[in-house]
Amino acid sequence: MIGTSYDSKVKELPMKRQRVGDRDMASIKDVANLAGVGLGTASRALSGKGYVAPETKRRIEEAARKLSYTPNVFAQNLLKNKSGIIAILVPAMDHCFFSRLVQELESDLYKKGYKTMVCCTSSGGHEEEDYLDMLENNLVDGIITATHSFNDEAYLGSNRVVVSFDRDFGGHIPMVRSDHKAAGRMAAEHFIKKGCRKVLNIYGEDATEGHISVGNAHRELKVCLEAAGVQVVEEYTRQDRFNMGYYSQVAGACLEKYRDMDGVFASDPLAEAFLWEGKRRGKRIPQKLKIISYDGTERTESISPRISAVVQQIDKISACLTDILTRRIQGEEIGEDKITEILWRQGETC
Amino acid sequence: MIGTSYDSKVKELPMKRQRVGDRDMASIKDVANLAGVGLGTASRALSGKGYVAPETKRRIEEAARKLSYTPNVFAQNLLKNKSGIIAILVPAMDHCFFSRLVQELESDLYKKGYKTMVCCTSSGGHEEEDYLDMLENNLVDGIITATHSFNDEAYLGSNRVVVSFDRDFGGHIPMVRSDHKAAGRMAAEHFIKKGCRKVLNIYGEDATEGHISVGNAHRELKVCLEAAGVQVVEEYTRQDRFNMGYYSQVAGACLEKYRDMDGVFASDPLAEAFLWEGKRRGKRIPQKLKIISYDGTERTESISPRISAVVQQIDKISACLTDILTRRIQGEEIGEDKITEILWRQGETC
Numbered sequence: 001m002i003g004t005s006y007d008s009k010v011k012e013l014p015m016k017r018q019r020v021g022d023r024d025m026a027s028i029k030d031v032a033n034l035a036g037v038g039l040g041t042a043s044r045a046l047s048g049k050g051y052v053a054p055e056t057k058r059r060i061e062e063a064a065r066k067l068s069y070t071p072n073v074f075a076q077n078l079l080k081n082k083s084g085i086i087a088i089l090v091p092a093m094d095h096c097f098f099s100r101l102v103q104e105l106e107s108d109l110y111k112k113g114y115k116t117m118v119c120c121t122s123s124g125g126h127e128e129e130d131y132l133d134m135l136e137n138n139l140v141d142g143i144i145t146a147t148h149s150f151n152d153e154a155y156l157g158s159n160r161v162v163v164s165f166d167r168d169f170g171g172h173i174p175m176v177r178s179d180h181k182a183a184g185r186m187a188a189e190h191f192i193k194k195g196c197r198k199v200l201n202i203y204g205e206d207a208t209e210g211h212i213s214v215g216n217a218h219r220e221l222k223v224c225l226e227a228a229g230v231q232v233v234e235e236y237t238r239q240d241r242f243n244m245g246y247y248s249q250v251a252g253a254c255l256e257k258y259r260d261m262d263g264v265f266a267s268d269p270l271a272e273a274f275l276w277e278g279k280r281r282g283k284r285i286p287q288k289l290k291i292i293s294y295d296g297t298e299r300t301e302s303i304s305p306r307i308s309a310v311v312q313q314i315d316k317i318s319a320c321l322t323d324i325l326t327r328r329i330q331g332e333e334i335g336e337d338k339i340t341e342i343l344w345r346q347g348e349t350c
Numbered sequence: 351m352i353g354t355s356y357d358s359k360v361k362e363l364p365m366k367r368q369r370v371g372d373r374d375m376a377s378i379k380d381v382a383n384l385a386g387v388g389l390g391t392a393s394r395a396l397s398g399k400g401y402v403a404p405e406t407k408r409r410i411e412e413a414a415r416k417l418s419y420t421p422n423v424f425a426q427n428l429l430k431n432k433s434g435i436i437a438i439l440v441p442a443m444d445h446c447f448f449s450r451l452v453q454e455l456e457s458d459l460y461k462k463g464y465k466t467m468v469c470c471t472s473s474g475g476h477e478e479e480d481y482l483d484m485l486e487n488n489l490v491d492g493i494i495t496a497t498h499s500f501n502d503e504a505y506l507g508s509n510r511v512v513v514s515f516d517r518d519f520g521g522h523i524p525m526v527r528s529d530h531k532a533a534g535r536m537a538a539e540h541f542i543k544k545g546c547r548k549v550l551n552i553y554g555e556d557a558t559e560g561h562i563s564v565g566n567a568h569r570e571l572k573v574c575l576e577a578a579g580v581q582v583v584e585e586y587t588r589q590d591r592f593n594m595g596y597y598s599q600v601a602g603a604c605l606e607k608y609r610d611m612d613g614v615f616a617s618d619p620l621a622e623a624f625l626w627e628g629k630r631r632g633k634r635i636p637q638k639l640k641i642i643s644y645d646g647t648e649r650t651e652s653i654s655p656r657i658s659a660v661v662q663q664i665d666k667i668s669a670c671l672t673d674i675l676t677r678r679i680q681g682e683e684i685g686e687d688k689i690t691e692i693l694w695r696q697g698e699t700c
Binding site (some may be wrong): 032085094100102106107110118119121134248272273275304 | 390457
């Protein structure tokens with residue numbers, strides 16, 4: 001039998017019990033020790049890369065069998081500097097836009113041979129830095145960042161593969177985003193066409209800074225509405241809160257503060273909160289209050305009444321992010337941003 | 351300066367250009383080559399584990415500096431057989447229950463020092479097997495599976511750390527689940543109290559088999575309602591469809607088929623679809639149709655009318671899954687299942 005004649009050279013070590021959760025499973029170091037060779041020799045023999053004398057190779061293989069050594073993907077990745085893993089950073093996973101985006105990205109990346117890690121950054125820890133460290137340490141091959149934190153420097157210090165969704169790193173990191181200015185114009189046109197006189201323009205406080213691209217939709221809406229003589233009032237939401245309880249509270253407070261407003265432009269869950277809170281206050285929608293959501297995820301279409309929306313095409317955003325990221329991993333120098341088209345969807349709230 | 355006197359021993363290799371996406375970055379092998387030592391010696395020197403002669407160590411560190419070598423986490427994990435990564439398998443990410451569960455798990459695991467990978471298994475590829483392979487190969491330290499696929503054998507063949515949400519592996523893998531039987535009884539009580547005569551009991555076709563635990567809620571509902579003389583009709587949804595378009599279609603078809611039904615028990619998004627489709631057909635809710643959802647995620651509470659629900663406590667489910675998984679990774683043999691309490695939330699639909 002193959003390897004039998006080398007048994008005498010294999011030192012006997014006490015057998016380790018294999019059980020669930022046993023972290024003392026045989027490592028390549030154990031195999032090298034048992035076979036009486038160095039770590040590098042054992043690694044070459046078991047990965048099949050590099051020269052090892054046939055007799056030594058068989059001794060190492062025998063040791064691996066004796067120890068029930070499982071070939072370690074890390075060992076191979078160590079030599080290749082490749083993990084096959086992409087990290088996706090989003091502010092929240094239970095926000096309808098980001099859960100849909102993550103689902104699409106996971107599927108698109110899987111088709112390209114990559115596994116997906118996710119991280120929700122809204123809890124306010126050091127998650128972003130952690131993942132950038134993982135990128136530096138080859139634990140992930142690339143990062144797609146869709147978070148709105150302000151720590152730009154950490155990203156800019158990295159010389160690896162990062163692609164941004166909607167976050168402007170001043171041209172240093174490629175960005176994919178929807179055509180936000182067109183979205184703002186489109187919403188303004190519909191408010192004007194329907195005769196609105198006072199529109200609430202509400203968005204995340206982080207997007208008031210220039211580097212969060214979605215803010216451009218809201219800035220453009222304001223410009224277009226005011227040019228047409230429509231009054232615009234503005235409010236801002238916290239960047240670390242994404243639950244419906246918070247959105248309902250915000251919508252209720254705005255409805256009390258601006259009793260004469262007749263239009264509101266907000267992200268999906270907040271637009272939905274205005275719908276429910278408006279109804280609870282007996283506000284007739286769309287007659288007395290017109291609502292346009294920006295995201296236009298499936299959820300806003302399935303409810304009754306259907307929310308009128310400017311739609312970001314999440315499938316196309318995901319495809320662009322995946323394409324740019326994977327090409328950069330392969331060494332292509334892609335610097336330009338990619339802008340995806342937005343669409344109008346007529347619902348029952350405008 | 352430290353290391354300067356050893357410069358002469360460092361062989362000159364052509365400098366590699368460092369750029370974004372460059373996969374030819376220096377590996378530990380390059381460092382070992384440049385320093386003229388073996389891979390094992392370089393690994394020991396750079397990880398600080400195991401003896402290396404001081405002079406050799408300085409030569410290796412100098413080589414690492416010259417090559418801009420980034421310490422490789424894989425190298426450390428290779429020695430420890432530990433990745434610090436947990437994989438979570440869910441049927442879909444844009445289903446309100448699972449997106450919330452993933453968000454909680456990611457946060458709980460992060461606090462315990464683990465990063466999270468996610469995989470949506472509803473697309474029907476070989477994802478589950480891929481992740482089990484990763485577990486075998488030490489690329490992930492454990493798996494939390496919340497998928498409903500039928501390939502039990504693959505899991506049972508694994509000797510590593512798997513914890514199940516709601517999927518019964520016949521006692522071979524610990525399972526966390528809500529108290530589904532109590533949930534079914536609770537829903538039945540409310541339908542009976544409100545005088546329902548014909549209730550639609552609708553759930554995933556996969557849960558009709560015994561190994562998907564949530565099916566017990568629906569089986570118990572049927573038993574309790576029939577014992578009270580209430581007629582029960584049953585329908586099943588596809589296990590690979592989770593979008594609202596599909597749920598709306600199913601709800602519409604059921605409302606046409608059972609025009610005299612006065613109650614429906616369904617998962618959150620489907621219960622919501624019954625609400626909207628019922629309203630579109632002029633059905634008065636709750637007078638003519640009582641709806642109870644099972645999951646009771648925040649979303650069903652924020653809409654108007656609020657959906658009456660039996661609530662699964664996702665935060666507690668996540669805490670249990672995280673606790674069992676991390677203790678198993680540390681070698682504890684935890685075999686028993688964990689059952690979390692359910693709650694009733696009175697809404698406006700029952």
